[in-house]
Structure formats: structure tokens, C-alpha cells
Amino acid sequence: DAMVIQNPRYQVTQFxxxxxLSCSQTLNHNVMYWYQQKSSQAPKLLFHYYDKDFNNExxxxxxxxxxxxxxxxxxxxxxxxxxxxxxxxxxxTSSGSYEQYFGPGTRLTVT
Amino acid sequence: xQSVTQLDSHVSVxxxxxxxxxxxxxxxxxxxxxxxVQHPNKGxxxxxxxxxxxxxxxxxxxxxxxxxxxxTSFHLTKPSAHMSDAAEYFCVVKPGGYQKVTFGIGTKLxxxx
Numbered sequence: 001d002a003m004v005i006q007n008p009r010y011q012v013t014q015f016x017x018x019x020x021l022s023c024s025q026t027l028n029h030n031v032m033y034w035y036q037q038k039s040s041q042a043p044k045l046l047f048h049y050y051d052k053d054f055n056n057e058x059x060x061x062x063x064x065x066x067x068x069x070x071x072x073x074x075x076x077x078x079x080x081x082x083x084x085x086x087x088x089x090x091x092x093t094s095s096g097s098y099e100q101y102f103g104p105g106t107r108l109t110v111t
Numbered sequence: 112x113q114s115v116t117q118l119d120s121h122v123s124v125x126x127x128x129x130x131x132x133x134x135x136x137x138x139x140x141x142x143x144x145x146x147x148v149q150h151p152n153k154g155x156x157x158x159x160x161x162x163x164x165x166x167x168x169x170x171x172x173x174x175x176x177x178x179x180x181x182x183t184s185f186h187l188t189k190p191s192a193h194m195s196d197a198a199e200y201f202c203v204v205k206p207g208g209y210q211k212v213t214f215g216i217g218t219k220l221x222x223x224x
Contacts (some may be wrong), residue, residue, distance in 0.1 A: 042214035
């Protein structure tokens with residue numbers, strides 16, 4: 001089945017230790033998104049790629065970076081995680097302006 | 112600019128009774144509208160979508176929603192709640208031709224046995 005895959009599902013990192021979350025898709029969608037979702041809140045868009053074009057949200061901290069080496073993969077790098085970065089990170093894809101398909105998420109814990 | 116208002120942060124229903132989750136929107140452009148469901152510690156699953164075709168949209172798991180332009184509403188309904196429907200539901204608006212969406216704050220549905 002075509003899908004959006006996120007690894008790992010659960011990630012524990014130490015305060016200040018860089019961490020990378022990964023997302024892959026078999027849908028061949030040209031748009032990929034990264035969201036941050038904190039408890040009992042709606043997902044908050046961090047950035048998205050339209051093909052190779054990177055689009056950063058104005059309020060996304062510089063601590064968050066992203067890479068998209070090819071159509072199928074997208075990575076979220078958190079350079080120096082703080083306690084406030086503990087959250088669920090959701091990857092989503094879409095084909096142009098159509099609906100978004102979400103992965104299962106990665107739950108990040110910062111100790 | 113666009114916005115989404117989910118009128119209830121929590122809804123509680125008894126198993127077997129109807130479900131109504133309310134959503135109002137505003138959008139400068141002809142919008143697409145979506146309902147997503149999120150179970151605890153899971154990703155978001157698309158329930159249904161409105162993209163300017165039929166105004167009554169049927170989705171998965173017996174859910175449906177009606178797009179009412181005059182009322183700028185897109186309420187989600189289900190005739191009979193099941194225990195497995197307990198989850199968080201997000202109403203989402205997407206202006207035509209744009210990649211980014213706007214989420215409502217979510218409605219937590221509790222189903223009482």
C-alpha cells in the first residue's frame with residue numbers, strides 16, 4: 001500500500017544533543033510537510049517542500065532544519081533540542097494542492 | 112486569509128447515539144475542506160473531503176459532512192457512535208491552489224458505553 005512512513009516512532013534525546021527524524025513516502029507526491037504537534041493542540045506547520053523548493057514558516061525556530069535529498073525522503077534536524085521541543089512530529093505529503101496524507105508521527109522526548 | 116472555528120473542544124455522546132461535530136470556516140478563495148481523525152499517539156487520518164463537487168460528502172467509518180456555503184459551515188455527523196470513534200477530530204480548510212492548510216483547534220470526542 002502507498003503510504004507515509006516515519007522513523008523512529010519514538011525518539012529520546014538529551015538536551016542539546018542533535019537529533020534527526022526521517023520521513024519517507026511511496027505516494028510519489030511532490031509536496032512534503034513537517035508539523036510539530038504538542039499535547040492537545042492542532043499540528044503546527046514548521047516548513048514544507050514543493051518539489052525541491054524549501055518553504056520555511058516565519059515563526060519556525062532556526063534550531064529546526066530540513067533536508068529533502070529526493071522525492072521520497074525528507075528529514076527533520078533539530079540542532080540543539082530543548083525541553084520545549086518535546087512533541088509529536090508529523091510528516092505529511094500531498095500532490096500539488098490536494099489533500100495531505102499523514103504519517104504515524106514520531107514522539108520526541110527530550111531529557 | 113482563512114480560518115477555521117471548531118465550536119466545541121469536547122463532545123461527549125453515548126454509544127449508539129448521533130454525533131455532531133461543528134466547524135465554521137472563512138476563506139478568501141474557493142476552499143477545500145477536510146475532516147481528519149487522530150487517535151492517541153497516532154497520525155492524522157483523512158475522514159472525508161469537500162472539493163467543490165457534491166455538498167454532502169460521505170467519508171469512512173459512516174461519517175459524513177455537509178458543505179453549506181451560506182452558513183460557512185462544514186459540520187461532521189454520524190448516525191450512531193461507536194466506541195472506536197473516541198478520538199480527536201480536526202476540521203481543516205485549504206484555499207484553492209495553495210499547498211498550506213489551516214487547522215481548527217480540534218474536538219475531542221468521548222463515547223460513553
